[in-house]
Amino acid sequence: xxxxxxxxxxxxxxxxxxxxxxxxxxxxxxxxxxxxxxxxxxxxxxxxxxxxxxxxxxxxxxxxxxxxxxxxxxxxxxxxxxxxxxxxxxxxxxxxxxxxxxxxxxxxxxxxxxxxxxxxxxxxxxxxxxxxxxxxxxxxxxxxxxxxxxxxxxxxxxxx
Amino acid sequence: xxxxxxxxxxxxxxxxxxxxxxxxxxxxxxxxxxxxxxxxxxxxxxxxxxxxxxxxxxxxxxxxxxxxxxxxxxxxxxxxxxxxxxxxxxxxxxxxxxxxxxxxxxxxxxxxxxxxxxxxxxxxxxxxxxxxxxxxxxxxxxxxxxxxxxxxxxxxxxxx
Numbered sequence: 001x002x003x004x005x006x007x008x009x010x011x012x013x014x015x016x017x018x019x020x021x022x023x024x025x026x027x028x029x030x031x032x033x034x035x036x037x038x039x040x041x042x043x044x045x046x047x048x049x050x051x052x053x054x055x056x057x058x059x060x061x062x063x064x065x066x067x068x069x070x071x072x073x074x075x076x077x078x079x080x081x082x083x084x085x086x087x088x089x090x091x092x093x094x095x096x097x098x099x100x101x102x103x104x105x106x107x108x109x110x111x112x113x114x115x116x117x118x119x120x121x122x123x124x125x126x127x128x129x130x131x132x133x134x135x136x137x138x139x140x141x142x143x144x145x146x147x148x149x150x151x152x153x154x155x156x157x158x159x160x
Numbered sequence: 161x162x163x164x165x166x167x168x169x170x171x172x173x174x175x176x177x178x179x180x181x182x183x184x185x186x187x188x189x190x191x192x193x194x195x196x197x198x199x200x201x202x203x204x205x206x207x208x209x210x211x212x213x214x215x216x217x218x219x220x221x222x223x224x225x226x227x228x229x230x231x232x233x234x235x236x237x238x239x240x241x242x243x244x245x246x247x248x249x250x251x252x253x254x255x256x257x258x259x260x261x262x263x264x265x266x267x268x269x270x271x272x273x274x275x276x277x278x279x280x281x282x283x284x285x286x287x288x289x290x291x292x293x294x295x296x297x298x299x300x301x302x303x304x305x306x307x308x309x310x311x312x313x314x315x316x317x318x319x320x
Contacts, residue, residue: 033225057221061193064192064215065194094256094257095256
């Protein structure tokens with residue numbers, strides 16, 4: 001987690017990349033989304049996806065894995081500089097989650113976050129509200145995952 | 161998947177129930193959301209969740225698991241009656257996904273789907289559009305998961 005004051009409108013944060021191997025796709029699908037086109041190559045090829053395709057929830061779960069690692073790195077860097085580390089809290093949820101294109105076996109996705117609006121909160125001076133979008137693109141630059149979210153970030157120096 | 165004609169406004173479909181054991185919570189968290197309050201009891205208790213809490217993406221992935229099993233049962237029942245089976249397709253995404261309360265170790269969630277609006281499509285007579293909400297409540301009846309989605313369902317007898 002970062003502080004409200006460290007967030008800049010329009011600054012793009014690359015959260016990380018992940019390659020969806022056939023094994024990773026099948027392992028997730030067996031546990032959480034056992035549809036034929038997520039479990040095996042041949043039904044995948046015959047489906048509208050045109051190949052073994054990752055579950056949309058797998059794409060979303062990998063986002064979370066990369067976000068947690070990214071925030072951990074930021075926290076460790078802040079600690080190394082002797083700075084305060086912002087605590088992570090619950091997420092209120094998401095808006096307009098989209099999977100515009102399939103993620104096929106072998107695809108490498110890169111996830112990026114960008115803050116699109118932010119404001120201090122008069123009612124809760126210890127927090128600021130940040131709206132943002134997260135996207136994932138594949139190795140051809142095609143968007144395959146998108147959502148909007150809002151988050152309350154702690155203020156570094158609360159105005160109380 | 162079901163046909164457009166089999167969908168009734170306001171009819172509630174119980175997709176199934178799932179108990180989030182500590183083991184299941186930790187296994188998902190290690191793979192996809194390794195934050196301390198999802199990984200161990202003690203940090204969970206000290207967190208705003210007040211206990212070992214399931215990742216929100218775990219709650220969502222279990223929804224998918226139950227939905228797939230529910231649709232498989234419907235398809236098998238239709239097949240047994242000698243009826244046509246509607247084919248499942250890609251999901252365009254979700255709106256307003258919410259996790260209003262934590263899911264703690266030992267909680268049993270029950271997931272329910274309800275269609276809230278539906279209409280035939282003039283431009284694509286082989287499909288109908290259905291809007292719906294999915295919710296999960298815990299053993300105390302408290303809502304812990306919510307989203308809205310839209311889906312194109314095939315028509316049993318396309319008007320072409």
